[in-house]
Amino acid sequence: MARDPGAVQPADFTYALPEDLIAQQPLPVRGASRLLHLRRDGQVEDRQFIELGELLDSNDLLIFNDTRVMPARLFGHKQTGGKVELLLERRLEPTLALAQLKASRSPPTGSLLLFADGIEAEVLGRQDAFYVLRFSAPIDSVLDQHGHVPLPPYIRRDDAPADIERYQTVYARKPGAVAAPTAGLHFDEAHLDRLRDVGIRMGYVTLHVGAGTFQPLRDEQLRSGELHAESLDVSVDLCDQVAAARGAGGRVIAVGTTVMRALETAAEDGELKPWKGETRLFIRPGYRFRVADALLTNFHLPESSLLMLVCAFSGTDAVLAAYRHAVAQRYRFFSYGDAMFCHRQHA
Numbered sequence: 182m183a184r185d186p187g188a189v190q191p192a193d194f195t196y197a198l199p200e201d202l203i204a205q206q207p208l209p210v211r212g213a214s215r216l217l218h219l220r221r222d223g224q225v226e227d228r229q230f231i232e233l234g235e236l237l238d239s240n241d242l243l244i245f246n247d248t249r250v251m252p253a254r255l256f257g258h259k260q261t262g263g264k265v266e267l268l269l270e271r272r273l274e275p276t277l278a279l280a281q282l283k284a285s286r287s288p289p290t291g292s293l294l295l296f297a298d299g300i301e302a303e304v305l306g307r308q309d310a311f312y313v314l315r316f317s318a319p320i321d322s323v324l325d326q327h328g329h330v331p332l333p334p335y336i337r338r339d340d341a342p343a344d345i346e347r348y349q350t351v352y353a354r355k356p357g358a359v360a361a362p363t364a365g366l367h368f369d370e371a372h373l374d375r376l377r378d379v380g381i382r383m384g385y386v387t388l389h390v391g392a393g394t395f396q397p398l399r400d401e402q403l404r405s406g407e408l409h410a411e412s413l414d415v416s417v418d419l420c421d422q423v424a425a426a427r428g429a430g431g432r433v434i435a436v437g438t439t440v441m442r443a444l445e446t447a448a449e450d451g452e453l454k455p456w457k458g459e460t461r462l463f464i465r466p467g468y469r470f471r472v473a474d475a476l477l478t479n480f481h482l483p484e485s486s487l488l489m490l491v492c493a494f495s496g497t498d499a500v501l502a503a504y505r506h507a508v509a510q511r512y513r514f515f516s517y518g519d520a521m522f523c524h525r526q527h528a
Contacts, residue, residue, distance in 0.1 A: 239380030240431030252328025357389030
């Protein structure tokens, strides 16, 4: 019998991780990462990412997230002089945004935040954990001129010029994310070409990853079964590709938890259909998957919604055992870390 998702608690999804295993820099070559294969029988295999093709079959469909990371971090100060660090969550209108703010004291409603070139942002209020801000100039142009690569909080360094390219997939094309869909960071164009040459099919969804992905789970999210909102687009063409892959005997493989969330949102009625809008889907053990047969993903933070999703897909005990193996074998963790390939636990 499936476990009641309402009974799931973050503490059920923890593991001990030495801090020195959190990757602070990308490897010199994208495809040089390691790949942990969690097999259907629960056993693990240590591989290299360049061996991914050995785990795939002709006519399998790899689905990628083609979102593009924006330079979404800004540094400025309050009218009182205190420093402010802003991380964009979502643009609501050309000059209206939701954002996280880091400051010594929370700026009150009606106050102004000051940035370079005389750019200002008025604090209009709060929405959940985020601030609502009205900018004096179009947000896209502000970020293009003054924004920094929004490296995750567990990467404890300033962003560097190399991050502009490396914290971005090679197929990123639709700006809107403030965090990379990191499972795709391992691919370079040559690797993608090799997979195409042996008959692997490729499709794309768009899910703009929000800054909420790095926030600890709140009690209200656990009660409601809903996460922070993220916008997504699953096209008619992608739905046709899934049907064609199934018809040819191929599997559907989600490249990253963001792709999994997009596919499952678009299949909320039991069948994959074109879908465009926002999702708050929270996938936890007890969830019944409808679309993907396998998942390629990075290693995720303890007690996070992303780790819960992977456990729901491949089994909590098996996934946590695989994580303990990865720690013992000194895999690299999180955004710039190594990858894992796993299978759906139940049809």
